[in-house]
Amino acid sequence: MKQKIKLGVLAIQGAFKEHIHHFEKIIEKEQYQDYEIEVVEISQADQLISCNALVIPGGESTSISITAERIGLLEPLRDFIRKGKPVWGTCAGLILLASKITNASAGQKLIGGLDIEVQRNAFGRQLNSFAIPKVDFSSFIPGCKDFQHAVFIRAPVVTAINIFNNTTDSFIKNNDNNDKYFNNQSVVYAPSYAYNFEEKKPQVEILSRLDESHKNLIVAVRQGQILGTAFHPELSKDSRFHQWFLEEFVLKL
Amino acid sequence: MSEVQNTFQLKAGLAQMLKGGVIMDVVNVEQALIAERAGACAVMALERVPSDIRKYGGVSRMSDPKFIEDIMNAVSIPVMAKCRIGHFVEAEILEALEVDYIDESEVLTPADKINHIAKNDFKIPFVCGARNLGEALRRINEGAAMIRTKGEAGTGDISEAVNHINIIKQDIEIALSLKTPSEIQEYANELRVPFKLLQDLIDNKGKLPVVNFAAGGIATPADAALCMQMGCDGVFVGSGIFKSANPEKIARAIVNSVTHYNDPKKILEYSKDLGESMQGITVDSLKNFEKLSTRGW
Numbered sequence: 001m002k003q004k005i006k007l008g009v010l011a012i013q014g015a016f017k018e019h020i021h022h023f024e025k026i027i028e029k030e031q032y033q034d035y036e037i038e039v040v041e042i043s044q045a046d047q048l049i050s051c052n053a054l055v056i057p058g059g060e061s062t063s064i065s066i067t068a069e070r071i072g073l074l075e076p077l078r079d080f081i082r083k084g085k086p087v088w089g090t091c092a093g094l095i096l097l098a099s100k101i102t103n104a105s106a107g108q109k110l111i112g113g114l115d116i117e118v119q120r121n122a123f124g125r126q127l128n129s130f131a132i133p134k135v136d137f138s139s140f141i142p143g144c145k146d147f148q149h150a151v152f153i154r155a156p157v158v159t160a161i162n163i164f165n166n167t168t169d170s171f172i173k174n175n176d177n178n179d180k181y182f183n184n185q186s187v188v189y190a191p192s193y194a195y196n197f198e199e200k201k202p203q204v205e206i207l208s209r210l211d212e213s214h215k216n217l218i219v220a221v222r223q224g225q226i227l228g229t230a231f232h233p234e235l236s237k238d239s240r241f242h243q244w245f246l247e248e249f250v251l252k253l
Numbered sequence: 254m255s256e257v258q259n260t261f262q263l264k265a266g267l268a269q270m271l272k273g274g275v276i277m278d279v280v281n282v283e284q285a286l287i288a289e290r291a292g293a294c295a296v297m298a299l300e301r302v303p304s305d306i307r308k309y310g311g312v313s314r315m316s317d318p319k320f321i322e323d324i325m326n327a328v329s330i331p332v333m334a335k336c337r338i339g340h341f342v343e344a345e346i347l348e349a350l351e352v353d354y355i356d357e358s359e360v361l362t363p364a365d366k367i368n369h370i371a372k373n374d375f376k377i378p379f380v381c382g383a384r385n386l387g388e389a390l391r392r393i394n395e396g397a398a399m400i401r402t403k404g405e406a407g408t409g410d411i412s413e414a415v416n417h418i419n420i421i422k423q424d425i426e427i428a429l430s431l432k433t434p435s436e437i438q439e440y441a442n443e444l445r446v447p448f449k450l451l452q453d454l455i456d457n458k459g460k461l462p463v464v465n466f467a468a469g470g471i472a473t474p475a476d477a478a479l480c481m482q483m484g485c486d487g488v489f490v491g492s493g494i495f496k497s498a499n500p501e502k503i504a505r506a507i508v509n510s511v512t513h514y515n516d517p518k519k520i521l522e523y524s525k526d527l528g529e530s531m532q533g534i535t536v537d538s539l540k541n542f543e544k545l546s547t548r549g550w
Contacts, residue, residue, distance in 0.1 A: 066292040126353040
C-alpha cells in the first residue's frame with residue numbers, strides 16, 4: 001500500500017510552475033516505490049488543508065502577501081505552519097516565512113514561522129541581481145558539491161537568526177497585529193501567534209552563506225521542518241535542491 | 254564563488270518572478286502606492302497612460318527621469334519604464350537610472366523606423382510587444398527577456414490582444430508541424446528569424462524561451478482572466494485601472510482574478526460592484542495610422 005503524499009505549491013503569484021516542473025521531473029526519475037506523490041497548485045484555503053507539505057515560490061512578496069490576505073489564505077497558511085508540516089520558501093517565500101523583515105512595503109504581511117529577520121531587496125535593484133555558477137551545498141545535501149546556478153534576483157538575505165526563541169520582549173510576545181505600527185519604519189513583524197511562543201522550537205540552523213566578497217551573508221536556513229532560501233533553485237536546471245527537500249523534509253514525515 | 258551578472262538567465266528570471274501577476278501603468282507616486290497596495294507585482298512609470306497619449310496626440314517620448322525616480326523611491330516592487338522603439342539613448346538613460354525593466358514600446362513615437370534597440374548590449378532586461386511569432390522571436394533575438402502582446406493600448410478594447418495571442422499560438426502550431434530542416438529554414442526566413450531560434454522553439458515543444466504577458470486593452474477582471482485562460486503568463490493593465498471610476502477597487506479585482514482566472518465563481522465575485530469601467534474606444538473605429546500596434550518591425 002503506497003502512502004499518499006500531497007505536495008502543494010502556493011500559486012498566488014510568481015514562479016510556481018517552475019517548482020512543480022522540478023518536482024515532477026524528480027518523481028518521474030526516482031519512482032518512489034512507497035509513495036504516491038501528487039504535486040498541486042494551491043490558490044484556495046480548501047486546497048491547502050489536505051496538503052502534507054508546501055512550497056512558497058519566488059515572486060513579488062508584497063503581491064503574494066496582499067493577495068493571500070485578500071483571498072482569505074493568510075490565516076490558513078499560518079495554521080499550516082503551526083501544524084508543523086514541512087514548508088520551503090524561496091526568495092519571496094523566505095520573506096513571507098520570516099518573523100521580521102526590514103525594507104518592507106506598505107501593507108505587506110508575513111506568514112511567519114522561521115525565527116529570523118530578513119532584509120528585502122538586500123542587494124538592490126535588478127541591475128544588482130546575480131548568479132553563482134557553482135555552489136557547494138555538500139554540508140547538508142550529500143554529495144552536492146557543484147550545484148548549478150544559484151540565482152539571486154532582487155534577493156533578500158537573512159540578517160539575524162534565533163531572535164525570538166530567547167526573547168523576553170513582551171511586545172513581541174504579546175502583540176498579535178503589529179504590522180501596521182511598524183510599517184512607518186519599513187519593518188514588519190509576523191503576529192506573535194504565528195510563531196507560537198508556547199511551544200519549544202528547535203534553533204535556526206544556517207545551511208549556507210555567501211563568501212567573503214558578499215560579506216558572508218546568510219542565504220539558506222532551516223528550523224525544524226521549515227526551510228528558507230534567498231535564491232531560486234526553481235530557476236536552476238539542477239533539481240538536486242528539490243530532490244533533497246522532497247526526500248529530507250516531505251518523505252520523512 | 255565567482256558571480257555572474259546581467260546574464261539572460263537573470264534578465265528572463267525577473268520576468269518569471271512576475272508571472273501570475275499584474276503590472277500596472279502609473280502616472281504619479283500616489284497611483285504607484287495604490288498599485289502596490291492593491292497587489293501589483295510591478296509598476297510601469299509613465300507620464301501619460303496610453304489613452305491620454307491618444308487624446309493629446311503629438312510626439313510621445315520617454316518620461317522625465319526625475320518623475321520615474323520619484324516612483325522608484327516611493328515603492329519597493331519592481332519599476333519598469335518605457336523608451337521609444339530604436340531609441341537606445343533613452344534606454345541608456347533608463348539603465349543609468351537603474352529601473353528594473355525597460356519596455357521598448359510602440360505606445361511611444363518610434364525613433365527608428367528600421368531597427369529596434371540591440372537589447373543584448375544592455376545590463377537591464379527589456380520587454381517588447383509582439384503581434385505574431387516573427388515579432389516575438391525577432392525581439393528575443395535582439396535580447397528581449399520578456400514578451401507581451403501589443404494589443405491596442407489605450408482603447409479598453411480587448412479584441413486586439415486576443416487577436417495577437419491567437420496569432421502567436423497559430424504561428425507556433427505551424428512551427429511544430431514542420432518536419433524537415435528545409436521547411437524550418439523556409440519558415441524562419443518568412444518570420445525573419447535565425448534558424449536556430451526557431452529550431453529551439455520546436456525542440457522546446459513550442460514554449461517561448463521567455464515569459465509572455467498580455468497587454469493592450471485590458472479593462473476588467475474578466476478581460477484579465479480571459480488572457481490568462483488563453484495561456485498568457487500575466488497581464489499589463491494601462492488605462493483600464495486609473496481611467497475607471499474606482500481605480501483601487503478595480504486594481505484589486507484584476508489582481509484577484511489573475512490568481513483565480515480558472516474559477517468563474519470567484520471572477521463573478523470580483524466583477525461585482527466595480528463602478529464604471531474606462532469608457533474606451535473600439536479598435537474598429539480607429540484608422541490604421543491611429544493604431545499603435547502597427548508600430549515596430
